[in-house]
Amino acid sequence: MGGVTALAHHLTIGQVAERSGVPHTTLRFYEDRGLISAERTAGNQRRYPRATLRRIAFIRSAQRVGLSLDDIAEALSTLPAHSAPTKADWTKLSKRWRTELDTRIDALQRLRDSLTTCIGCGCLSLRACGLFNQQDQLAEYGPGAPKLKAASEGGI
Amino acid sequence: MGGVTALAHHLTIGQVAERSGVPHTTLRFYEDRGLISAERTAGNQRRYPRATLRRIAFIRSAQRVGLSLDDIAEALSTLPAHSAPTKADWTKLSKRWRTELDTRIDALQRLRDSLTTCIGCGCLSLRACGLFNQQDQLAEYGPGAPKLKAASEGGI
DNA sequence: GTCGAACTTCGACTTAACTGGAGGTCATGG
DNA sequence: CCATGACCTCCAGTTAAGTCGAAGTTCGAC
Structure with missing residues:
Protein backbone atom coordinates (compact mmCIF):
# COMPACT_ATOMS: atom_id res chain seq x y z
CA MET A 1 0.00 0.00 0.00
CA THR A 86 16.94 12.83 -29.96
CA LYS A 87 15.71 14.73 -32.94
CA ALA A 88 17.92 12.62 -35.14
CA ASP A 89 16.42 9.46 -33.71
CA TRP A 90 12.91 10.60 -34.53
CA THR A 91 13.89 11.68 -37.97
CA LYS A 92 15.28 8.28 -38.74
CA LEU A 93 12.15 6.56 -37.48
CA SER A 94 10.01 9.01 -39.33
CA LYS A 95 11.64 8.29 -42.63
CA ARG A 96 11.21 4.57 -42.33
CA TRP A 97 7.53 4.83 -41.53
CA ARG A 98 6.38 7.62 -43.68
CA THR A 99 5.77 5.52 -46.76
CA GLU A 100 4.14 2.71 -44.89
CA LEU A 101 1.79 5.03 -43.08
CA ASP A 102 0.98 6.89 -46.26
CA THR A 103 0.08 3.62 -47.92
CA ARG A 104 -2.22 2.67 -45.11
CA ILE A 105 -3.88 6.04 -45.01
CA ASP A 106 -4.42 5.74 -48.70
CA ALA A 107 -6.02 2.32 -48.39
CA LEU A 108 -8.36 3.56 -45.71
CA GLN A 109 -9.40 6.58 -47.70
CA ARG A 110 -9.92 4.39 -50.68
CA LEU A 111 -12.23 2.14 -48.73
CA ARG A 112 -14.13 5.03 -47.30
CA ASP A 113 -14.44 6.78 -50.63
CA SER A 114 -15.45 3.61 -52.39
CA LEU A 115 -18.50 3.49 -50.24
CA THR A 116 -19.54 6.80 -51.64
CA THR A 117 -17.84 7.11 -54.96
CA CYS A 118 -18.91 3.75 -56.25
CA ILE A 119 -22.42 4.77 -55.61
CA GLY A 120 -21.94 8.13 -57.17
CA CYS A 121 -20.39 6.82 -60.32
CA GLY A 122 -22.94 4.08 -60.65
CA CYS A 123 -20.40 1.30 -60.88
CA LEU A 124 -21.97 -0.64 -58.12
CA SER A 125 -19.81 -3.56 -58.95
CA LEU A 126 -16.80 -1.72 -57.57
CA ARG A 127 -14.91 -3.30 -60.38
CA ALA A 128 -13.53 -0.09 -61.78
CA CYS A 129 -12.79 1.39 -58.40
CA GLY A 130 -9.70 1.62 -56.34
CA LEU A 131 -11.03 -0.94 -53.98
CA PHE A 132 -10.69 -3.71 -56.50
CA ASN A 133 -7.57 -2.57 -58.18
CA GLN A 134 -5.62 -2.11 -55.04
CA GLN A 135 -6.66 -5.59 -54.06
CA ASP A 136 -4.72 -7.12 -56.86
CA GLN A 137 -1.62 -5.10 -56.49
CA LEU A 138 -1.24 -5.39 -52.77
CA ALA A 139 -2.35 -8.98 -53.09
CA GLU A 140 -0.73 -11.10 -50.45
CA TYR A 141 -0.03 -8.06 -48.38
CA GLY A 142 -3.57 -8.68 -47.26
CA PRO A 143 -5.03 -9.75 -43.95
CA GLY A 144 -3.06 -10.12 -40.95
CA ALA A 145 -2.86 -13.36 -39.08
CA PRO A 146 -0.48 -16.25 -39.44
CA LYS A 147 2.75 -16.73 -41.28
CA LEU A 148 2.88 -13.56 -43.32
CA LYS A 149 5.95 -15.25 -44.67
CA ALA A 150 7.67 -13.53 -47.55
CA ALA A 151 6.44 -10.12 -46.48
CA SER A 152 8.26 -8.55 -49.39
CA GLU A 153 10.98 -5.96 -49.15
CA GLY A 154 11.07 -6.01 -45.42
CA GLY A 155 11.07 -2.29 -44.87
CA ILE A 156 8.01 -1.07 -43.13
CA MET B 1 -9.17 -31.68 -64.23
CA THR B 86 -28.45 -1.89 -54.57
CA LYS B 87 -27.58 1.74 -54.25
CA ALA B 88 -29.64 1.94 -51.10
CA ASP B 89 -27.75 -0.98 -49.61
CA TRP B 90 -24.43 0.70 -50.17
CA THR B 91 -25.68 3.95 -48.80
CA LYS B 92 -26.73 2.30 -45.60
CA LEU B 93 -23.40 0.56 -45.21
CA SER B 94 -21.61 3.74 -46.07
CA LYS B 95 -23.31 5.69 -43.33
CA ARG B 96 -22.46 3.17 -40.67
CA TRP B 97 -18.82 3.09 -41.56
CA ARG B 98 -18.07 6.63 -42.45
CA THR B 99 -17.39 7.77 -38.91
CA GLU B 100 -15.43 4.71 -38.03
CA LEU B 101 -13.22 5.02 -41.05
CA ASP B 102 -12.77 8.72 -40.55
CA THR B 103 -11.61 8.08 -37.01
CA ARG B 104 -9.08 5.57 -38.17
CA ILE B 105 -7.80 7.76 -40.93
CA ASP B 106 -7.40 10.50 -38.42
CA ALA B 107 -5.45 8.31 -36.03
CA LEU B 108 -3.12 7.24 -38.78
CA GLN B 109 -2.51 10.75 -39.97
CA ARG B 110 -1.90 11.78 -36.43
CA LEU B 111 0.70 9.12 -35.98
CA ARG B 112 2.38 9.97 -39.22
CA ASP B 113 2.36 13.68 -38.52
CA SER B 114 3.57 13.20 -34.99
CA LEU B 115 6.73 11.76 -36.36
CA THR B 116 7.40 15.04 -38.06
CA THR B 117 5.48 17.61 -36.13
CA CYS B 118 6.78 16.60 -32.75
CA ILE B 119 10.22 17.16 -34.07
CA GLY B 120 9.33 20.43 -35.67
CA CYS B 121 7.71 21.86 -32.58
CA GLY B 122 10.48 20.68 -30.33
CA CYS B 123 8.20 18.82 -27.96
CA LEU B 124 10.15 15.67 -28.26
CA SER B 125 8.22 14.22 -25.39
CA LEU B 126 5.15 14.04 -27.59
CA ARG B 127 3.22 15.02 -24.53
CA ALA B 128 1.48 17.97 -26.11
CA CYS B 129 0.84 16.22 -29.37
CA GLY B 130 -2.11 14.50 -30.82
CA LEU B 131 -0.44 11.20 -30.37
CA PHE B 132 -0.72 11.42 -26.65
CA ASN B 133 -4.03 13.13 -26.43
CA GLN B 134 -5.84 10.84 -28.76
CA GLN B 135 -4.57 7.97 -26.72
CA ASP B 136 -6.75 8.98 -23.83
CA GLN B 137 -9.85 9.62 -25.79
CA LEU B 138 -9.82 6.53 -27.89
CA ALA B 139 -8.63 4.61 -24.87
CA GLU B 140 -10.10 1.16 -24.95
CA TYR B 141 -10.57 1.38 -28.63
CA GLY B 142 -6.93 0.44 -28.61
CA PRO B 143 -5.08 -2.74 -29.49
CA GLY B 144 -6.78 -5.70 -30.70
CA ALA B 145 -6.50 -8.98 -28.93
CA PRO B 146 -8.57 -10.58 -26.19
CA LYS B 147 -11.37 -9.46 -23.99
CA LEU B 148 -11.14 -5.75 -24.59
CA LYS B 149 -13.15 -5.26 -21.44
CA ALA B 150 -13.48 -2.03 -19.47
CA ALA B 151 -9.99 -0.68 -20.11
CA SER B 152 -11.02 2.71 -18.69
CA GLU B 153 -9.58 6.10 -19.56
CA GLY B 154 -6.27 5.12 -17.95
CA GLY B 155 -4.55 8.17 -19.34
CA ILE B 156 -1.12 7.73 -20.65
C1' DG C 1 12.13 -7.33 12.30
C1' DT C 2 7.85 -8.09 10.45
C1' DC C 3 3.86 -7.84 7.48
C1' DG C 4 1.39 -6.88 3.38
C1' DA C 5 1.57 -4.91 -1.03
C1' DA C 6 4.16 -5.15 -5.00
C1' DC C 7 7.23 -7.61 -7.36
C1' DT C 8 9.40 -12.07 -9.67
C1' DT C 9 9.22 -16.28 -13.06
C1' DC C 10 6.88 -19.75 -15.56
C1' DG C 11 3.55 -22.10 -17.83
C1' DA C 12 -1.15 -22.66 -19.26
C1' DC C 13 -5.18 -20.46 -21.28
C1' DT C 14 -7.82 -17.16 -24.55
C1' DT C 15 -9.29 -14.82 -28.99
C1' DA C 16 -8.96 -13.88 -33.73
C1' DA C 17 -7.97 -15.44 -38.00
C1' DC C 18 -6.44 -18.80 -40.33
C1' DT C 19 -4.13 -23.39 -42.06
C1' DG C 20 -3.69 -28.32 -42.73
C1' DG C 21 -4.82 -33.17 -42.62
C1' DA C 22 -7.77 -37.26 -42.36
C1' DG C 23 -11.26 -39.67 -44.26
C1' DG C 24 -15.12 -39.70 -47.10
C1' DT C 25 -18.38 -37.98 -51.22
C1' DC C 26 -19.50 -35.84 -55.82
C1' DA C 27 -18.89 -34.99 -60.76
C1' DT C 28 -17.27 -35.95 -65.21
C1' DG C 29 -14.06 -37.07 -69.28
C1' DG C 30 -12.79 -41.27 -71.38
C1' DC D 1 -18.69 -47.34 -65.19
C1' DC D 2 -14.84 -45.86 -63.16
C1' DA D 3 -10.76 -43.09 -62.13
C1' DT D 4 -9.38 -38.74 -60.64
C1' DG D 5 -9.78 -34.38 -59.08
C1' DA D 6 -12.73 -31.17 -56.81
C1' DC D 7 -15.54 -31.04 -53.06
C1' DC D 8 -17.42 -32.23 -48.28
C1' DT D 9 -17.06 -32.24 -42.78
C1' DC D 10 -14.60 -32.25 -38.68
C1' DC D 11 -10.96 -31.40 -35.90
C1' DA D 12 -6.38 -30.25 -34.51
C1' DG D 13 -2.59 -26.97 -34.97
C1' DT D 14 -0.47 -22.12 -35.59
C1' DT D 15 0.50 -17.08 -34.91
C1' DA D 16 -0.20 -12.79 -32.69
C1' DA D 17 -1.14 -10.52 -28.76
C1' DG D 18 -2.39 -10.93 -24.53
C1' DT D 19 -4.27 -12.65 -19.87
C1' DC D 20 -4.34 -15.43 -15.61
C1' DG D 21 -2.77 -17.97 -11.75
C1' DA D 22 0.47 -20.32 -8.81
C1' DA D 23 4.27 -20.15 -6.00
C1' DG D 24 7.81 -17.74 -4.31
C1' DT D 25 10.75 -13.04 -3.31
C1' DT D 26 11.54 -8.03 -2.33
C1' DC D 27 10.41 -3.51 -0.62
C1' DG D 28 9.59 -0.23 2.61
C1' DA D 29 6.55 1.80 6.28
C1' DC D 30 5.69 0.80 11.00
Whole structure:
Protein backbone atom coordinates (compact mmCIF):
# COMPACT_ATOMS: atom_id res chain seq x y z
CA MET A 1 0.00 0.00 0.00
CA GLY A 2 2.04 2.95 1.35
CA GLY A 3 3.82 5.51 -0.79
CA VAL A 4 5.88 3.79 -3.37
CA THR A 5 8.70 6.26 -3.74
CA ALA A 6 11.51 4.94 -5.93
CA LEU A 7 14.35 7.04 -7.26
CA ALA A 8 12.45 9.87 -9.00
CA HIS A 9 13.44 8.95 -12.53
CA HIS A 10 13.12 5.23 -12.17
CA LEU A 11 9.61 3.91 -12.25
CA THR A 12 8.46 0.55 -11.00
CA ILE A 13 6.43 -1.66 -13.26
CA GLY A 14 3.33 -0.80 -11.28
CA GLN A 15 3.87 2.89 -11.79
CA VAL A 16 4.44 2.49 -15.47
CA ALA A 17 1.35 0.33 -15.72
CA GLU A 18 -0.77 2.92 -14.00
CA ARG A 19 0.57 5.88 -15.92
CA SER A 20 0.48 4.24 -19.29
CA GLY A 21 -2.76 2.40 -18.80
CA VAL A 22 -1.06 -0.76 -20.01
CA PRO A 23 -1.38 -3.77 -17.68
CA HIS A 24 1.83 -4.88 -16.02
CA THR A 25 1.44 -8.31 -17.56
CA THR A 26 1.50 -6.70 -20.96
CA LEU A 27 4.58 -4.69 -20.07
CA ARG A 28 6.45 -7.90 -19.33
CA PHE A 29 5.12 -9.32 -22.54
CA TYR A 30 6.43 -6.28 -24.42
CA GLU A 31 9.78 -6.80 -22.80
CA ASP A 32 9.87 -10.38 -24.02
CA ARG A 33 9.20 -9.15 -27.48
CA GLY A 34 11.97 -6.62 -27.25
CA LEU A 35 9.76 -3.53 -27.35
CA ILE A 36 10.84 -2.10 -24.04
CA SER A 37 13.49 -2.88 -21.48
CA ALA A 38 14.32 -2.08 -17.90
CA GLU A 39 17.18 -2.02 -15.46
CA ARG A 40 17.00 -4.23 -12.43
CA THR A 41 17.39 -3.51 -8.73
CA ALA A 42 19.68 -5.61 -6.56
CA GLY A 43 16.58 -7.66 -5.76
CA ASN A 44 15.80 -8.26 -9.43
CA GLN A 45 12.86 -5.90 -9.79
CA ARG A 46 12.40 -3.82 -12.92
CA ARG A 47 13.04 -0.11 -12.90
CA TYR A 48 12.01 1.88 -15.93
CA PRO A 49 13.48 5.16 -17.11
CA ARG A 50 10.88 7.79 -17.92
CA ALA A 51 11.55 7.55 -21.60
CA THR A 52 9.73 4.24 -21.43
CA LEU A 53 6.40 5.99 -21.10
CA ARG A 54 7.02 7.66 -24.40
CA ARG A 55 7.95 4.40 -26.00
CA ILE A 56 4.78 2.82 -24.74
CA ALA A 57 2.64 5.67 -26.00
CA PHE A 58 4.22 5.23 -29.35
CA ILE A 59 3.69 1.49 -29.33
CA ARG A 60 0.01 1.80 -28.52
CA SER A 61 -0.54 4.48 -31.13
CA ALA A 62 1.09 2.42 -33.76
CA GLN A 63 -0.89 -0.64 -32.76
CA ARG A 64 -4.12 1.24 -32.91
CA VAL A 65 -3.57 1.93 -36.54
CA GLY A 66 -2.94 -1.68 -37.31
CA LEU A 67 0.81 -2.16 -37.19
CA SER A 68 2.11 -5.38 -35.72
CA LEU A 69 4.34 -5.56 -32.70
CA ASP A 70 7.09 -6.92 -34.90
CA ASP A 71 6.91 -3.91 -37.17
CA ILE A 72 6.89 -1.64 -34.17
CA ALA A 73 9.78 -3.45 -32.53
CA GLU A 74 11.82 -3.06 -35.64
CA ALA A 75 11.15 0.64 -35.81
CA LEU A 76 11.81 1.14 -32.14
CA SER A 77 15.10 -0.63 -32.40
CA THR A 78 16.40 2.56 -33.96
CA LEU A 79 15.58 4.53 -30.84
CA PRO A 80 17.76 4.48 -27.72
CA ALA A 81 16.18 2.14 -25.20
CA HIS A 82 16.90 4.07 -22.05
CA SER A 83 17.31 7.73 -22.83
CA ALA A 84 14.95 10.18 -24.47
CA PRO A 85 15.19 9.98 -28.24
CA THR A 86 16.94 12.83 -29.96
CA LYS A 87 15.71 14.73 -32.94
CA ALA A 88 17.92 12.62 -35.14
CA ASP A 89 16.42 9.46 -33.71
CA TRP A 90 12.91 10.60 -34.53
CA THR A 91 13.89 11.68 -37.97
CA LYS A 92 15.28 8.28 -38.74
CA LEU A 93 12.15 6.56 -37.48
CA SER A 94 10.01 9.01 -39.33
CA LYS A 95 11.64 8.29 -42.63
CA ARG A 96 11.21 4.57 -42.33
CA TRP A 97 7.53 4.83 -41.53
CA ARG A 98 6.38 7.62 -43.68
CA THR A 99 5.77 5.52 -46.76
CA GLU A 100 4.14 2.71 -44.89
CA LEU A 101 1.79 5.03 -43.08
CA ASP A 102 0.98 6.89 -46.26
CA THR A 103 0.08 3.62 -47.92
CA ARG A 104 -2.22 2.67 -45.11
CA ILE A 105 -3.88 6.04 -45.01
CA ASP A 106 -4.42 5.74 -48.70
CA ALA A 107 -6.02 2.32 -48.39
CA LEU A 108 -8.36 3.56 -45.71
CA GLN A 109 -9.40 6.58 -47.70
CA ARG A 110 -9.92 4.39 -50.68
CA LEU A 111 -12.23 2.14 -48.73
CA ARG A 112 -14.13 5.03 -47.30
CA ASP A 113 -14.44 6.78 -50.63
CA SER A 114 -15.45 3.61 -52.39
CA LEU A 115 -18.50 3.49 -50.24
CA THR A 116 -19.54 6.80 -51.64
CA THR A 117 -17.84 7.11 -54.96
CA CYS A 118 -18.91 3.75 -56.25
CA ILE A 119 -22.42 4.77 -55.61
CA GLY A 120 -21.94 8.13 -57.17
CA CYS A 121 -20.39 6.82 -60.32
CA GLY A 122 -22.94 4.08 -60.65
CA CYS A 123 -20.40 1.30 -60.88
CA LEU A 124 -21.97 -0.64 -58.12
CA SER A 125 -19.81 -3.56 -58.95
CA LEU A 126 -16.80 -1.72 -57.57
CA ARG A 127 -14.91 -3.30 -60.38
CA ALA A 128 -13.53 -0.09 -61.78
CA CYS A 129 -12.79 1.39 -58.40
CA GLY A 130 -9.70 1.62 -56.34
CA LEU A 131 -11.03 -0.94 -53.98
CA PHE A 132 -10.69 -3.71 -56.50
CA ASN A 133 -7.57 -2.57 -58.18
CA GLN A 134 -5.62 -2.11 -55.04
CA GLN A 135 -6.66 -5.59 -54.06
CA ASP A 136 -4.72 -7.12 -56.86
CA GLN A 137 -1.62 -5.10 -56.49
CA LEU A 138 -1.24 -5.39 -52.77
CA ALA A 139 -2.35 -8.98 -53.09
CA GLU A 140 -0.73 -11.10 -50.45
CA TYR A 141 -0.03 -8.06 -48.38
CA GLY A 142 -3.57 -8.68 -47.26
CA PRO A 143 -5.03 -9.75 -43.95
CA GLY A 144 -3.06 -10.12 -40.95
CA ALA A 145 -2.86 -13.36 -39.08
CA PRO A 146 -0.48 -16.25 -39.44
CA LYS A 147 2.75 -16.73 -41.28
CA LEU A 148 2.88 -13.56 -43.32
CA LYS A 149 5.95 -15.25 -44.67
CA ALA A 150 7.67 -13.53 -47.55
CA ALA A 151 6.44 -10.12 -46.48
CA SER A 152 8.26 -8.55 -49.39
CA GLU A 153 10.98 -5.96 -49.15
CA GLY A 154 11.07 -6.01 -45.42
CA GLY A 155 11.07 -2.29 -44.87
CA ILE A 156 8.01 -1.07 -43.13
CA MET B 1 -9.17 -31.68 -64.23
CA GLY B 2 -11.12 -30.78 -67.39
CA GLY B 3 -13.35 -27.78 -67.84
CA VAL B 4 -15.25 -27.10 -64.72
CA THR B 5 -18.37 -25.63 -66.22
CA ALA B 6 -21.12 -24.96 -63.69
CA LEU B 7 -24.18 -22.88 -64.39
CA ALA B 8 -22.64 -19.59 -65.56
CA HIS B 9 -23.70 -17.47 -62.63
CA HIS B 10 -22.99 -20.03 -59.97
CA LEU B 11 -19.38 -20.43 -59.06
CA THR B 12 -17.83 -23.38 -57.29
CA ILE B 13 -15.69 -22.78 -54.25
CA GLY B 14 -12.59 -23.46 -56.30
CA GLN B 15 -13.55 -20.85 -58.84
CA VAL B 16 -14.25 -18.30 -56.19
CA ALA B 17 -10.97 -19.11 -54.51
CA GLU B 18 -9.07 -18.64 -57.72
CA ARG B 19 -10.80 -15.45 -58.76
CA SER B 20 -10.70 -13.81 -55.40
CA GLY B 21 -7.29 -15.01 -54.40
CA VAL B 22 -8.68 -16.22 -51.11
CA PRO B 23 -7.94 -19.86 -50.24
CA HIS B 24 -10.94 -22.19 -50.24
CA THR B 25 -10.26 -23.07 -46.62
CA THR B 26 -10.65 -19.43 -45.76
CA LEU B 27 -13.87 -19.20 -47.74
CA ARG B 28 -15.38 -21.95 -45.60
CA PHE B 29 -14.09 -20.18 -42.56
CA TYR B 30 -15.77 -16.97 -43.67
CA GLU B 31 -18.96 -18.88 -44.12
CA ASP B 32 -18.77 -20.14 -40.54
CA ARG B 33 -18.35 -16.60 -39.40
CA GLY B 34 -21.36 -15.50 -41.35
CA LEU B 35 -19.48 -13.32 -43.82
CA ILE B 36 -20.54 -15.11 -46.95
CA SER B 37 -22.99 -17.85 -47.80
CA ALA B 38 -23.72 -20.22 -50.63
CA GLU B 39 -26.44 -22.37 -52.04
CA ARG B 40 -25.88 -26.09 -52.25
CA THR B 41 -26.16 -28.55 -55.10
CA ALA B 42 -28.10 -31.78 -54.71
CA GLY B 43 -24.77 -33.33 -53.79
CA ASN B 44 -24.13 -30.76 -51.05
CA GLN B 45 -21.48 -28.75 -52.81
CA ARG B 46 -21.38 -24.99 -52.50
CA ARG B 47 -22.40 -22.77 -55.36
CA TYR B 48 -21.74 -19.07 -55.07
CA PRO B 49 -23.57 -16.27 -56.80
CA ARG B 50 -21.29 -13.74 -58.47
CA ALA B 51 -22.12 -11.11 -55.93
CA THR B 52 -19.97 -13.11 -53.57
CA LEU B 53 -16.83 -11.96 -55.31
CA ARG B 54 -17.80 -8.40 -54.51
CA ARG B 55 -18.43 -9.27 -50.92
CA ILE B 56 -15.06 -10.91 -50.65
CA ALA B 57 -13.30 -7.94 -52.19
CA PHE B 58 -14.99 -5.77 -49.65
CA ILE B 59 -14.06 -8.05 -46.78
CA ARG B 60 -10.40 -8.11 -47.73
CA SER B 61 -10.26 -4.37 -48.22
CA ALA B 62 -11.79 -3.76 -44.87
CA GLN B 63 -9.46 -6.23 -43.22
CA ARG B 64 -6.44 -4.64 -44.77
CA VAL B 65 -7.22 -1.43 -43.01
CA GLY B 66 -7.53 -3.13 -39.69
CA LEU B 67 -11.20 -3.88 -39.19
CA SER B 68 -12.10 -7.13 -37.51
CA LEU B 69 -14.15 -9.84 -39.15
CA ASP B 70 -16.84 -9.22 -36.59
CA ASP B 71 -17.09 -5.57 -37.54
CA ILE B 72 -17.16 -6.51 -41.17
CA ALA B 73 -19.75 -9.20 -40.63
CA GLU B 74 -21.97 -6.73 -38.91
CA ALA B 75 -21.69 -4.26 -41.73
CA LEU B 76 -22.23 -6.91 -44.36
CA SER B 77 -25.35 -8.10 -42.64
CA THR B 78 -27.03 -5.03 -44.09
CA LEU B 79 -26.27 -6.18 -47.61
CA PRO B 80 -28.28 -8.85 -49.42
CA ALA B 81 -26.36 -12.12 -49.26
CA HIS B 82 -27.12 -13.44 -52.70
CA SER B 83 -27.95 -10.62 -55.02
CA ALA B 84 -25.95 -7.60 -56.04
CA PRO B 85 -26.33 -4.80 -53.52
CA THR B 86 -28.45 -1.89 -54.57
CA LYS B 87 -27.58 1.74 -54.25
CA ALA B 88 -29.64 1.94 -51.10
CA ASP B 89 -27.75 -0.98 -49.61
CA TRP B 90 -24.43 0.70 -50.17
CA THR B 91 -25.68 3.95 -48.80
CA LYS B 92 -26.73 2.30 -45.60
CA LEU B 93 -23.40 0.56 -45.21
CA SER B 94 -21.61 3.74 -46.07
CA LYS B 95 -23.31 5.69 -43.33
CA ARG B 96 -22.46 3.17 -40.67
CA TRP B 97 -18.82 3.09 -41.56
CA ARG B 98 -18.07 6.63 -42.45
CA THR B 99 -17.39 7.77 -38.91
CA GLU B 100 -15.43 4.71 -38.03
CA LEU B 101 -13.22 5.02 -41.05
CA ASP B 102 -12.77 8.72 -40.55
CA THR B 103 -11.61 8.08 -37.01
CA ARG B 104 -9.08 5.57 -38.17
CA ILE B 105 -7.80 7.76 -40.93
CA ASP B 106 -7.40 10.50 -38.42
CA ALA B 107 -5.45 8.31 -36.03
CA LEU B 108 -3.12 7.24 -38.78
CA GLN B 109 -2.51 10.75 -39.97
CA ARG B 110 -1.90 11.78 -36.43
CA LEU B 111 0.70 9.12 -35.98
CA ARG B 112 2.38 9.97 -39.22
CA ASP B 113 2.36 13.68 -38.52
CA SER B 114 3.57 13.20 -34.99
CA LEU B 115 6.73 11.76 -36.36
CA THR B 116 7.40 15.04 -38.06
CA THR B 117 5.48 17.61 -36.13
CA CYS B 118 6.78 16.60 -32.75
CA ILE B 119 10.22 17.16 -34.07
CA GLY B 120 9.33 20.43 -35.67
CA CYS B 121 7.71 21.86 -32.58
CA GLY B 122 10.48 20.68 -30.33
CA CYS B 123 8.20 18.82 -27.96
CA LEU B 124 10.15 15.67 -28.26
CA SER B 125 8.22 14.22 -25.39
CA LEU B 126 5.15 14.04 -27.59
CA ARG B 127 3.22 15.02 -24.53
CA ALA B 128 1.48 17.97 -26.11
CA CYS B 129 0.84 16.22 -29.37
CA GLY B 130 -2.11 14.50 -30.82
CA LEU B 131 -0.44 11.20 -30.37
CA PHE B 132 -0.72 11.42 -26.65
CA ASN B 133 -4.03 13.13 -26.43
CA GLN B 134 -5.84 10.84 -28.76
CA GLN B 135 -4.57 7.97 -26.72
CA ASP B 136 -6.75 8.98 -23.83
CA GLN B 137 -9.85 9.62 -25.79
CA LEU B 138 -9.82 6.53 -27.89
CA ALA B 139 -8.63 4.61 -24.87
CA GLU B 140 -10.10 1.16 -24.95
CA TYR B 141 -10.57 1.38 -28.63
CA GLY B 142 -6.93 0.44 -28.61
CA PRO B 143 -5.08 -2.74 -29.49
CA GLY B 144 -6.78 -5.70 -30.70
CA ALA B 145 -6.50 -8.98 -28.93
CA PRO B 146 -8.57 -10.58 -26.19
CA LYS B 147 -11.37 -9.46 -23.99
CA LEU B 148 -11.14 -5.75 -24.59
CA LYS B 149 -13.15 -5.26 -21.44
CA ALA B 150 -13.48 -2.03 -19.47
CA ALA B 151 -9.99 -0.68 -20.11
CA SER B 152 -11.02 2.71 -18.69
CA GLU B 153 -9.58 6.10 -19.56
CA GLY B 154 -6.27 5.12 -17.95
CA GLY B 155 -4.55 8.17 -19.34
CA ILE B 156 -1.12 7.73 -20.65
C1' DG C 1 12.13 -7.33 12.30
C1' DT C 2 7.85 -8.09 10.45
C1' DC C 3 3.86 -7.84 7.48
C1' DG C 4 1.39 -6.88 3.38
C1' DA C 5 1.57 -4.91 -1.03
C1' DA C 6 4.16 -5.15 -5.00
C1' DC C 7 7.23 -7.61 -7.36
C1' DT C 8 9.40 -12.07 -9.67
C1' DT C 9 9.22 -16.28 -13.06
C1' DC C 10 6.88 -19.75 -15.56
C1' DG C 11 3.55 -22.10 -17.83
C1' DA C 12 -1.15 -22.66 -19.26
C1' DC C 13 -5.18 -20.46 -21.28
C1' DT C 14 -7.82 -17.16 -24.55
C1' DT C 15 -9.29 -14.82 -28.99
C1' DA C 16 -8.96 -13.88 -33.73
C1' DA C 17 -7.97 -15.44 -38.00
C1' DC C 18 -6.44 -18.80 -40.33
C1' DT C 19 -4.13 -23.39 -42.06
C1' DG C 20 -3.69 -28.32 -42.73
C1' DG C 21 -4.82 -33.17 -42.62
C1' DA C 22 -7.77 -37.26 -42.36
C1' DG C 23 -11.26 -39.67 -44.26
C1' DG C 24 -15.12 -39.70 -47.10
C1' DT C 25 -18.38 -37.98 -51.22
C1' DC C 26 -19.50 -35.84 -55.82
C1' DA C 27 -18.89 -34.99 -60.76
C1' DT C 28 -17.27 -35.95 -65.21
C1' DG C 29 -14.06 -37.07 -69.28
C1' DG C 30 -12.79 -41.27 -71.38
C1' DC D 1 -18.69 -47.34 -65.19
C1' DC D 2 -14.84 -45.86 -63.16
C1' DA D 3 -10.76 -43.09 -62.13
C1' DT D 4 -9.38 -38.74 -60.64
C1' DG D 5 -9.78 -34.38 -59.08
C1' DA D 6 -12.73 -31.17 -56.81
C1' DC D 7 -15.54 -31.04 -53.06
C1' DC D 8 -17.42 -32.23 -48.28
C1' DT D 9 -17.06 -32.24 -42.78
C1' DC D 10 -14.60 -32.25 -38.68
C1' DC D 11 -10.96 -31.40 -35.90
C1' DA D 12 -6.38 -30.25 -34.51
C1' DG D 13 -2.59 -26.97 -34.97
C1' DT D 14 -0.47 -22.12 -35.59
C1' DT D 15 0.50 -17.08 -34.91
C1' DA D 16 -0.20 -12.79 -32.69
C1' DA D 17 -1.14 -10.52 -28.76
C1' DG D 18 -2.39 -10.93 -24.53
C1' DT D 19 -4.27 -12.65 -19.87
C1' DC D 20 -4.34 -15.43 -15.61
C1' DG D 21 -2.77 -17.97 -11.75
C1' DA D 22 0.47 -20.32 -8.81
C1' DA D 23 4.27 -20.15 -6.00
C1' DG D 24 7.81 -17.74 -4.31
C1' DT D 25 10.75 -13.04 -3.31
C1' DT D 26 11.54 -8.03 -2.33
C1' DC D 27 10.41 -3.51 -0.62
C1' DG D 28 9.59 -0.23 2.61
C1' DA D 29 6.55 1.80 6.28
C1' DC D 30 5.69 0.80 11.00
